[in-house]
Amino acid sequence: MDLDGSIFWYFGGALVLAALAISFVGIKGKASFPPSGPAMWATTAVFAVVVVGTGAYAVANASEEKEHRDAELAEEEAAAEEDVAAEEVAAPTETAPSEPSGGQPPGSGTPEESTAELAVNSPDDGSLVFDPDGLEAAAGTVTLAYANPSPVPHNIAIEDGAGEVLAESEDITAGEVSIEAELVPGAYTYFCSIPGHRESGMEGTLSVGQDSATSN
Ligand SMILES: [Cu+2]
Structure with a gap:
């Protein structure tokens, strides 16, 4: 170089x-x-x-x-x-x-918001019954997971105390379906909307409390 x-x-x-x-x-x-x-x-x-x-x-x-x-x-x-x-x-x-x-x-930022999934079943013999017929949940997002093992079509719906339907599933046979609603504290009813089923007793009460402590 x-x-x-x-x-x-x-x-x-x-x-x-x-x-x-x-x-x-x-x-x-x-x-x-x-x-x-x-x-x-x-x-x-x-x-x-x-x-x-x-x-x-x-x-x-x-x-x-x-x-x-x-x-x-x-x-x-x-x-x-x-x-x-x-x-x-x-x-x-x-x-x-x-x-x-x-x-x-x-988890820590929204302690008042709650999500709950509640299981509801009907008998596999096709009888017009919800089991259980009464549920409690905390205010917030409430999911109803419904299972109908029978060949008889059913669905599940939620209405508030004024009779307004907040959520409703399709009819199912031998299957499962979920509905979800944002619920404030109050008294609600879940029922099957197929004609004649609710009148035959296919309904239950859903009580929504202030928070998770009151629902347990
Ligand atoms: Cu039904």
Whole structure:
């Protein structure tokens, strides 16, 4: 590297000195300039060698520097990839602590909101009965999970104290279905809306209390 660079400068310096020498010869005002015959050809040959040598070393240096730049770029890219890999490795450990802290607010932030799922069944002999015929729940989201194992179609619906239906399932046979309603404290009724079933006793009372403590 240093040797190539110094040789390059030697060639460049020789080129400058040769040019000065030729100019000096010309300025001295000899009879004929440029000199004719062998002297002119010798001068031309020296210039050609120096110029070609300088150019060759310039090209060699340029390609060598390009190789160095490519190597440096490759090192930078490798370093960047290592950084990315390090971040990917670090990411799970960074997000892991946030999961417990993120899981706390839903439980502690809304203590008054309650979700309850209550199971209601009908007998597999097809009789028009809900079991149980009375339920209690805390105010909030109440889900009634109804199972009708019989071949007789049934459904389940919830109405409030004013007789307004808040939720109603489709008719099912030999299956299960769930209905869900946002309920404030009060007295509700769940029933089967298929004509004649509720009148035959297929209904139950749903008492919604202020919170989970009063429902237990
Ligand atoms: Cu029914």
